[in-house]
Amino acid sequence: MFLKKNNLVVAPLAGISDTVFRRMCKRMGADVVVSEMVSADGLHYKSENTAALMKFDESERPIGVQLFGSDPERLAEAAQFTYEYVKPDFIDLNSGCPVAKVVKRNGGAALLKNPVLFGKIVNAMARAVPVPVTVKIRSGWNKYEWIDEEFARIAEGNGAAAITLHPRSQTMMFTGHSFWERIAVIKKTVNIPVIGNGDVVSAESALKMLSETGCDAVMIGRAAFGNPWIFAEIKAALGGNDYTPPSNQERKETILEHIRAYRQTHGEKYAAGEMKKCAAWYIKGIPGANAARCKIFAAGSSVEIEGVVEDFFGNITD
Ligand SMILES: Cc1cc2nc3c(=O)[nH]c(=O)nc-3n(C[C@H](O)[C@H](O)[C@H](O)COP(=O)(O)O)c2cc1C
Structure with missing residues (x-):
């Protein structure tokens, strides 16, 4: 398994988590990195720009390539291509992206509207490749109408190796706060590792998420913008060491x-x-x-x- 207890994971960030950003975070202490989302359709139509998003340096391992799409066959084909092309350590399914251009084509968080399709996609991807397939989900489409337990069970039942939960709804986009208590619920729901994500901005909040939710690992996104040192800060706190901010x-x-x-x-x-x-x-x-x-x-x-x-x-x- 690519993931270990208390690992720090660099979030997939479209337009940001490229190889340069990921290597920077890795050097500062991140354990696992994920590519920005890559379109399964783009790979199908042999877009060179799409394929280029998957390239990484060996020093970035363990690395996951994240795919998005809405068709089980197309995603299985994309997973296979990804595996053969760059041999990542795992492949992640994006089931959380709330932005219009993705959900209107039934990808990202739109998968949360269709549990049967979601299960078929996870199943097809997991069968297509010899590396672990993981999923990244939000807690639901509408705020307080949480469906993350159902989707976590479906993901596990169809072969997902780990689940990242960003406990906001699609409609919340990036507003309000993450409902960390949902991470605790999902941790109790499944037996596969759970990566908690959302609003970790410091060592203090990372440790709080780990202790309050029992999650296995923490994923950090926006707080690393211009601050790759956040990984060093959290690593120091996890080891009980002092942290000196960069000069x-x-x-x-x-x-x-x-x-x-x-x-x-x-x-x-x-x-x-x-x-x-x-x-x-x-x-x-x-x-x-x-x-x-x-x-x-x-x-x-x-x-x-x-x-x-x-x-x-x-x-x-x-
Ligand atoms: C600019 C930007 C781009 C993002 N791109 C992706 C993406 O490609 N795939 C994905 O699953 N999530 C994406 N996200 C969501 C993040 O991975 C993460 O779930 C979210 O920012 C919450 O974590 P944070 O509070 O640590 O930032 C993106 C978020 C932002 C702000």
Whole structure:
């Protein structure tokens, strides 16, 4: 099994959890990483851009590739292709994405409207590949109409090796708070490992989720934006060790490394656009960040973003 007790898992994050981000998190202490969601239809139609999302570096293992779609045969075919193409340690089914462009094609959280189809998909995927198939679900479509127990049972009964629960409803999108008590319920419902997800923002909240819900592992998404050190912070707390936050020098070096690796991996055009939000995340909360953020967004190239970052940290003493 790729997952161990108290593992820290990097969440699948469309447009963010690429190989550069994942390697950064891994280096800071993350144990398991998951690719952003990959379209089973895109793989079927041989989209090179879709297939490129699955590529990873050996240092990222154990890694899961997450697939989304709505047709059991197509997802089984996609799982098989994924296994043969990149040999991930596991394959995850996205049954939680709430965004319109995914649910209107019956994928992501829309699967929570159809337990029979969901079971068929998990079954077809689990039979298609020799690696574990996992599922990531939300707690339901409507707030307080929780159907996660039913779906967790179906997933387990059809061969899922682990379940990630993000205990919000589809209609909540990312608003309100995660209902962690649902994670505790699911942990009691199934015998396979349960990964808790939602609103872990610090070592304190990670430890709280583990102790309050009994979940086997914790998945972290948004709190790692511009803060891959969150994994080091939680790891230290789990081991009973002190944690020293990164110095400004380390923060600067990490941002520059991220920009350069991004440029190398995705090319200048993509890096210049996408690294704006990333660089802004990294400096959030540091005095002077607002003015620097404006300069970052006005930058015309990734090298210019590097210059703004250098200047910003040049004016700060630790
Ligand atoms: C920008 C963004 C992209 C996301 N992309 C995916 C995705 O591709 N697959 C998925 O299962 N969940 C996706 N999620 C949901 C996260 O994996 C996670 O479940 C959610 O953010 C809650 O965890 P957190 O509170 O630690 O962020 C995404 C969330 C965000 C904010």
